[in-house]
Structure formats: C-alpha cells, structure tokens
Amino acid sequence: EDKVVQSPLSLVVHEGDTVTLNCSYEVTNFRSLLWYKQEKKAPTFLFMLTSSGIEKKSGRLSSILDKKELFSILNITATQTGDSAVYLCAVNTNAGKSTFGDGTTLTVKP
Amino acid sequence: ETGVTQTPRHLVMGMTNKKSLKCEQHLGHNAMYWYKQSAKKPLELMFVYNFKEQTENNSVPSRFSPECPNSSHLFLHLHTLQPEDSALYLCASRPADSGNTIYFGEGSWLTVV
Numbered sequence: 001e002d003k004v005v006q007s008p009l010s011l012v013v014h015e016g017d018t019v020t021l022n023c024s025y026e027v028t029n030f031r032s033l034l035w036y037k038q039e040k041k042a043p044t045f046l047f048m049l050t051s052s053g054i055e056k057k058s059g060r061l062s063s064i065l066d067k068k069e070l071f072s073i074l075n076i077t078a079t080q081t082g083d084s085a086v087y088l089c090a091v092n093t094n095a096g097k098s099t100f101g102d103g104t105t106l107t108v109k110p
Numbered sequence: 111e112t113g114v115t116q117t118p119r120h121l122v123m124g125m126t127n128k129k130s131l132k133c134e135q136h137l138g139h140n141a142m143y144w145y146k147q148s149a150k151k152p153l154e155l156m157f158v159y160n161f162k163e164q165t166e167n168n169s170v171p172s173r174f175s176p177e178c179p180n181s182s183h184l185f186l187h188l189h190t191l192q193p194e195d196s197a198l199y200l201c202a203s204r205p206a207d208s209g210n211t212i213y214f215g216e217g218s219w220l221t222v223v
Contacts, residue, residue: 100214
C-alpha cells in the first residue's frame with residue numbers, strides 16, 4: 001500500500017525562524033513528489049520534484065528530493081506570519097495515482 | 111486510506127461519450143471538492159460543495175457537471191470532453207470549509223481519446 005508520511009504534524013515558530021518540513025514515502029513506481037501550501041479552499045502548488053539532489057527554490061522556500069532514502073524536505077527561511085498554513089506533500093505514481101500526506105500545520109507567531 | 115473513495119480509478123472515454131466519476135466519504139465531512147491535476151497545472155480547484163450546496167465553480171467548462179446528492183457523495187458528470195481534459199481528477203473533503211486539513215481521494219485518472 002502506498003504511503004506518504006509528513007512530520008511534524010504541527011509546528012509553532014516565531015517570525016524570522018527557519019523551518020524544515022519532512023515528507024517520507026513508500027510507493028510503487030514513483031513518478032513525482034509535489035509540495036502544496038493549503039490555505040482556505042485550494043492548495044497552492046509550490047514545487048514538483050522528480051530528480052534526486054536537485055534543489056528547487058522559490059524566494060524563501062526551497063525543497064529537495066532524495067529518491068534513495070525516499071524523502072523530501074521543504075525549507076522556509078525567515079518565516080513570516082503569512083507562511084502560516086497547512087503544507088501538503090503528495091506523491092504521484094506512474095500508474096496515475098496520487099497519495100497525499102496528512103499535512104504539517106505551521107503557525108508563525110509575530 | 112484517507113476515507114475518501116473514488117471510482118473508477120482509471121477511465122478511458124471517447125469525445126462523444128458520457129461518463130461519471132464518483133466520490134464517497136463517510137467521515138462526516140460537510141465540504142467536498144473536485145480538483146483537476148495535470149502536468150501543466152498541478153492542482154486546479156474545480157468545484158466546492160458545502161452542505162450539499164455548490165459554493166464555488168472555478169470557471170469550469172459546462173462539459174463538466176457536478177452533482178452532490180448528499181453530504182457523503184459527489185459526482186462529476188463528463189460529456190463531450192476534449193483530449194486536453196485528460197488528467198487526474200481528485201476528490202477531497204474536510205469537516206467544514208475552514209482551515210482544517212483536507213483529505214484527498216486517490217484520484218480518477220481520465221484519458222480522453
């Protein structure tokens with residue numbers, strides 16, 4: 001059975017802190033790993049990772065995939081209150097299946 | 111297993127066919143969603159239902175028609191689709207349309223030929 005596990009489940013930090021969110025997976029026929037930021041209704045796409053060791057970066061956010069150890073991390077530097085959200089990790093397989101983790105709830109306090 | 115079940119898991123249909131995707135959850139959630147996930151746009155919100163009432167239609171073409179007969183079931187009726195509609199269609203639910211974690215089904219992979 002395909003599985004995606006995110007940790008921690010929740011995290012409270014203060015503005016300016018750096019956070020690292022984790023996503024580990026066990027799936028058959030891995031295709032890609034995606035990170036989303038979930039606020040209100042629709043999760044916002046952040047990154048899609050398909051190759052190991054290549055860091056994807058967007059502003060204060062960055063992510064990297066390790067296909068050997070089957071995990072990915074999402075880093076957020078200099079956090080702001082607007083970063084407060086649920087961060088979702090999803091893994092797609094070649095069979096067209098998408099498995100989501102339970103998410104990490106990040107709260108950034110002023 | 112998130113508790114959100116989608117059927118069929120895979121569907122191949124011609125452009126003149128009529129088919130339906132089904133989503134079911136018995137988690138007691140009141141908000142249900144249809145998303146489209148394709149290579150070009152990883153996740154697009156299509157429809158939102160709260161307490162069986164459609165509260166959002168994100169400019170979705172009329173060839174996609176949702177139906178929510180009760181809080182546990184959500185359908186997406188498909189008619190005269192185009193090849194570019196081929197994608198993974200994800201259903202999701204959550205307790206209320208709030209900041210709570212959303213629970214996704216495994217998706218229905220649609221291929222339009």
